[in-house]
Amino acid sequence: MTATDIDSTAPARERQQVYQVIHRIPAGRLCSYGTVAAMAGLPGRARWVGRLLGQLPDDSLLPWFRVINSQGKISFPEGTENYRRQLDKLVEEGSAEPSGRIFWRRCRWPD
DNA sequence: CTCCTGACTCCAC
Protein backbone atom coordinates (compact mmCIF):
# COMPACT_ATOMS: atom_id res chain seq x y z
CA MET A 1 0.00 0.00 0.00
CA THR A 2 1.63 3.24 -1.07
CA ALA A 3 0.92 6.69 0.26
CA THR A 4 -1.13 7.54 -2.81
CA ASP A 5 -3.39 4.53 -2.19
CA ILE A 6 -4.46 5.90 1.14
CA ASP A 7 -6.06 8.88 -0.52
CA SER A 8 -8.33 6.61 -2.52
CA THR A 9 -9.24 4.13 0.21
CA ALA A 10 -9.98 6.53 3.06
CA PRO A 11 -12.86 8.36 1.33
CA ALA A 12 -14.23 4.96 0.28
CA ARG A 13 -14.45 3.97 3.93
CA GLU A 14 -16.24 7.19 4.76
CA ARG A 15 -18.71 6.50 1.99
CA GLN A 16 -19.52 3.13 3.52
CA GLN A 17 -20.10 4.80 6.89
CA VAL A 18 -22.62 7.14 5.29
CA TYR A 19 -24.38 4.30 3.44
CA GLN A 20 -24.54 2.37 6.69
CA VAL A 21 -26.29 5.21 8.50
CA ILE A 22 -28.80 5.80 5.71
CA HIS A 23 -29.53 2.09 5.56
CA ARG A 24 -30.48 2.29 9.25
CA ILE A 25 -33.21 4.89 8.67
CA PRO A 26 -36.53 3.11 9.28
CA ALA A 27 -39.28 3.23 6.63
CA GLY A 28 -41.58 6.19 7.13
CA ARG A 29 -38.93 8.18 8.95
CA LEU A 30 -36.75 11.10 7.75
CA CYS A 31 -33.24 12.35 8.43
CA SER A 32 -31.26 15.46 7.43
CA TYR A 33 -27.98 15.56 5.54
CA GLY A 34 -26.23 17.11 8.52
CA THR A 35 -27.53 14.43 10.90
CA VAL A 36 -26.47 11.63 8.56
CA ALA A 37 -23.00 13.15 8.30
CA ALA A 38 -22.73 13.51 12.09
CA MET A 39 -23.94 9.95 12.74
CA ALA A 40 -21.41 8.66 10.23
CA GLY A 41 -18.68 10.34 12.25
CA LEU A 42 -18.26 13.16 9.71
CA PRO A 43 -19.53 16.34 11.43
CA GLY A 44 -19.78 19.43 9.28
CA ARG A 45 -19.82 17.53 6.00
CA ALA A 46 -23.50 17.66 5.11
CA ARG A 47 -22.79 19.03 1.64
CA TRP A 48 -20.43 16.19 0.95
CA VAL A 49 -23.20 13.74 1.84
CA GLY A 50 -25.51 15.50 -0.59
CA ARG A 51 -22.89 15.22 -3.31
CA LEU A 52 -22.50 11.55 -2.48
CA LEU A 53 -26.21 10.80 -2.83
CA GLY A 54 -26.19 12.59 -6.17
CA GLN A 55 -23.74 9.99 -7.43
CA LEU A 56 -25.81 6.98 -6.37
CA PRO A 57 -26.83 4.64 -9.19
CA ASP A 58 -30.46 4.77 -10.23
CA ASP A 59 -31.07 1.18 -9.09
CA SER A 60 -29.47 1.66 -5.67
CA LEU A 61 -31.24 -0.15 -2.83
CA LEU A 62 -30.33 2.65 -0.44
CA PRO A 63 -33.28 4.69 0.92
CA TRP A 64 -31.68 7.97 -0.20
CA PHE A 65 -35.14 9.56 -0.44
CA ARG A 66 -35.45 9.57 3.35
CA VAL A 67 -32.69 12.17 3.51
CA ILE A 68 -33.76 15.82 3.21
CA ASN A 69 -32.36 19.16 4.41
CA SER A 70 -32.60 20.54 7.92
CA GLN A 71 -35.53 22.76 6.98
CA GLY A 72 -37.70 19.72 6.34
CA LYS A 73 -37.72 20.17 2.59
CA ILE A 74 -36.53 18.34 -0.51
CA SER A 75 -33.34 19.96 -1.71
CA PHE A 76 -34.16 19.66 -5.41
CA PRO A 77 -35.83 22.50 -7.27
CA GLU A 78 -39.56 21.88 -7.41
CA GLY A 79 -40.64 20.47 -10.74
CA THR A 80 -37.49 18.51 -11.46
CA GLU A 81 -37.44 14.77 -12.08
CA ASN A 82 -35.48 14.11 -8.90
CA TYR A 83 -37.89 16.14 -6.82
CA ARG A 84 -40.80 14.04 -8.13
CA ARG A 85 -39.07 10.73 -7.57
CA GLN A 86 -38.21 11.60 -3.99
CA LEU A 87 -41.62 13.00 -3.15
CA ASP A 88 -43.39 9.95 -4.58
CA LYS A 89 -41.33 7.69 -2.37
CA LEU A 90 -42.09 9.74 0.73
CA VAL A 91 -45.80 9.75 -0.09
CA GLU A 92 -45.64 5.97 -0.44
CA GLU A 93 -44.32 5.70 3.10
CA GLY A 94 -46.80 8.21 4.47
CA SER A 95 -44.20 10.79 5.46
CA ALA A 96 -45.41 13.36 2.94
CA GLU A 97 -48.49 14.50 1.00
CA PRO A 98 -48.76 14.58 -2.82
CA SER A 99 -49.03 18.36 -2.51
CA GLY A 100 -45.41 18.44 -1.40
CA ARG A 101 -46.04 18.93 2.30
CA ILE A 102 -43.61 16.86 4.38
CA PHE A 103 -44.28 15.67 7.93
CA TRP A 104 -40.76 16.52 9.01
CA ARG A 105 -41.40 17.09 12.67
CA ARG A 106 -43.41 13.89 13.02
CA CYS A 107 -41.14 11.59 10.99
CA ARG A 108 -37.79 12.95 12.13
CA TRP A 109 -35.20 10.28 12.96
CA PRO A 110 -33.68 9.69 15.41
CA ASP A 111 -36.30 11.24 17.71
C1' DC B 1 -43.86 31.24 7.06
C1' DT B 2 -40.15 33.34 3.80
C1' DC B 3 -35.87 35.61 2.59
C1' DC B 4 -31.02 36.85 3.62
C1' DT B 5 -26.36 36.22 5.64
C1' DG B 6 -22.21 34.11 7.36
C1' DA B 7 -19.54 30.02 7.99
C1' DC B 8 -17.74 25.48 6.33
C1' DT B 9 -16.40 21.65 3.15
C1' DC B 10 -15.75 19.30 -1.33
C1' DC B 11 -15.18 19.14 -6.19
C1' DA B 12 -14.62 20.68 -11.15
C1' DC B 13 -12.48 24.04 -13.99
Place this chain on the structure above:
DNA sequence: TGTGGAGCCAGGA
Protein backbone atom coordinates in the same frame (compact mmCIF):
# COMPACT_ATOMS: atom_id res chain seq x y z
C1' DT C 1 -2.40 26.77 -7.37
C1' DG C 2 -6.84 29.70 -7.11
C1' DT C 3 -11.65 30.35 -7.51
C1' DG C 4 -16.59 29.59 -7.63
C1' DG C 5 -20.62 26.85 -7.22
C1' DA C 6 -23.13 23.15 -4.70
C1' DG C 7 -29.02 18.21 -3.19
C1' DC C 8 -26.15 22.36 3.80
C1' DC C 9 -26.76 24.58 8.45
C1' DA C 10 -27.92 28.02 12.01
C1' DG C 11 -29.46 32.35 13.19
C1' DG C 12 -31.87 36.65 12.54
C1' DA C 13 -35.29 39.97 10.29
